[in-house]
Amino acid sequence: MVNHAGGGPGRLLIDPVACDGVGMCAHLAPSLIELDPWGYPVIPTETVDGADARAAGRAVRGCPKLALRFVPSTDPDRSLRGDPPTVSTRTGLTRTN
Amino acid sequence: MNQTTMGLPTRYPGLIGADVVPLGDLPHGVRRHGQAEHDYTFGALPVPIEPGWMDRQVRIVALTGRGGAHFPVATKWAAARQAAVDDWTVVANGAEGEPASGKDATLLQLRPHLVLDGAEVAAAMVGARRIVIWLAEQARDSVDSIRLAIAERADRTGPPIEMVTTPERYLSGESSSIIRAIHGGPALPRTSFHPGRSWAGGPPVLVHNVESLARLAVLARTGAASYAAGSLVTVTDGDRRMVVESPAGETFAALFSRVKVPAPQAVLLGGYGGEWVGWSELEGLQVDPQKLRTAGRSLGAGVLLTLPAGQCGLRATAPIADWLAEQSAGQCGPCRFGLPAVADLSFRLAGRPRRREVERLEELLDLVDGRGACGLPDGAARMIRSALETFADEVRLHRCGHCTADQGQR
Numbered sequence: 001m002v003n004h005a006g007g008g009p010g011r012l013l014i015d016p017v018a019c020d021g022v023g024m025c026a027h028l029a030p031s032l033i034e035l036d037p038w039g040y041p042v043i044p045t046e047t048v049d050g051a052d053a054r055a056a057g058r059a060v061r062g063c064p065k066l067a068l069r070f071v072p073s074t075d076p077d078r079s080l081r082g083d084p085p086t087v088s089t090r091t092g093l094t095r096t097n
Numbered sequence: 098m099n100q101t102t103m104g105l106p107t108r109y110p111g112l113i114g115a116d117v118v119p120l121g122d123l124p125h126g127v128r129r130h131g132q133a134e135h136d137y138t139f140g141a142l143p144v145p146i147e148p149g150w151m152d153r154q155v156r157i158v159a160l161t162g163r164g165g166a167h168f169p170v171a172t173k174w175a176a177a178r179q180a181a182v183d184d185w186t187v188v189a190n191g192a193e194g195e196p197a198s199g200k201d202a203t204l205l206q207l208r209p210h211l212v213l214d215g216a217e218v219a220a221a222m223v224g225a226r227r228i229v230i231w232l233a234e235q236a237r238d239s240v241d242s243i244r245l246a247i248a249e250r251a252d253r254t255g256p257p258i259e260m261v262t263t264p265e266r267y268l269s270g271e272s273s274s275i276i277r278a279i280h281g282g283p284a285l286p287r288t289s290f291h292p293g294r295s296w297a298g299g300p301p302v303l304v305h306n307v308e309s310l311a312r313l314a315v316l317a318r319t320g321a322a323s324y325a326a327g328s329l330v331t332v333t334d335g336d337r338r339m340v341v342e343s344p345a346g347e348t349f350a351a352l353f354s355r356v357k358v359p360a361p362q363a364v365l366l367g368g369y370g371g372e373w374v375g376w377s378e379l380e381g382l383q384v385d386p387q388k389l390r391t392a393g394r395s396l397g398a399g400v401l402l403t404l405p406a407g408q409c410g411l412r413a414t415a416p417i418a419d420w421l422a423e424q425s426a427g428q429c430g431p432c433r434f435g436l437p438a439v440a441d442l443s444f445r446l447a448g449r450p451r452r453r454e455v456e457r458l459e460e461l462l463d464l465v466d467g468r469g470a471c472g473l474p475d476g477a478a479r480m481i482r483s484a485l486e487t488f489a490d491e492v493r494l495h496r497c498g499h500c501t502a503d504q505g506q507r
Binding site for chain 2: 013020021037038
């Protein structure tokens, strides 16, 4: 998958199903990632760039569960719609349309 | 091709053809349509469906998905076309895991052919070669109705229709769960990093809720000009549960008056992951997905669960929060660990909470919101936040050791 964070802007995304709360990411990119009370990562910033993007790349490569992705801002997959990766609706579950 | 209203009865019968269908016990005159009665009532489905024409009709009436998200059907189809893939599977999602909803089951039992017609319309839009009707295995009446309907349509051309059943749980009707199951995995939510291509990683799957499909089946016959918009809703008021078809323009006040439900204190709108809305705000609004969206609300899966006057909204909220926590698949940490903590604090809120417990609950809601692969934690957060807001006076009473429900009994 895309993880060549070469310093360009992009978004750091978590696959919450794959994530086991190991916490390695918060050690590798402390400026970007905090851990919640249960040890799972929280990423407060929407877009990362420059040195942060390099830290994001380290976190992506360091995750033993392969649960992190860095998606460059230019990725056509992401530009289709600006939505966050998880299915989030006003009414709880997306029970399909 | 002739796509007019020819052959359609002059009076549009509505999807379920009765004003009020109580759940469990059908009134006289309300019964399942077999193939012959279906054709007689609704007229024949125009075949073949012309995709360009159908797409325009859907855009004109601004049809939205009825599974809960009210995503525009036309937008979903546009994303499917843009993907430029074939070998589509169309799924009719009838796994109504929402405990307060009965509209999809009612539709499947009374109008199975309307759902199957709609699945054929959707299949024509993407050139699907396979139609799957996705049902909860415990929903025996729906399963029987669809099995019979598939047998009744044996002579039809079009993609083969098969029924697939899944163990009944809240998450088995979630669209990414269905796609994962169609791809051969477990029927549990998965993370998608591909907006607009939710099926990515396997063959393409187009999932529609069964009411959405029934509306497509009617729209394909009437065209936009003669289409009677409306919404199926499930009203629960104490022991009374009923499915009602609400025509466009009807207000909640008019609907409740029509089904003889007294004005409540508040309504849980949309479902267990919906929002508590005070009656004073809701009564003047229309039971219409677009109008509600404009008002900052959502009809969701069409659930209207009342909180009668004199009852405590916080006591009503805690068991729902607890139920939602139990429904977590446990795949995502924030949901697995966060929702039980949220449920515990909701029960504290229903008793005599300390100030810091109320604050802690608000913090935890921020921590679970948006952090799962599916919308379960978001829905739980939304529902409990709406309780804190709608029942703010009740929270103050509880902080002082009082409760509306107890005062009513004195």
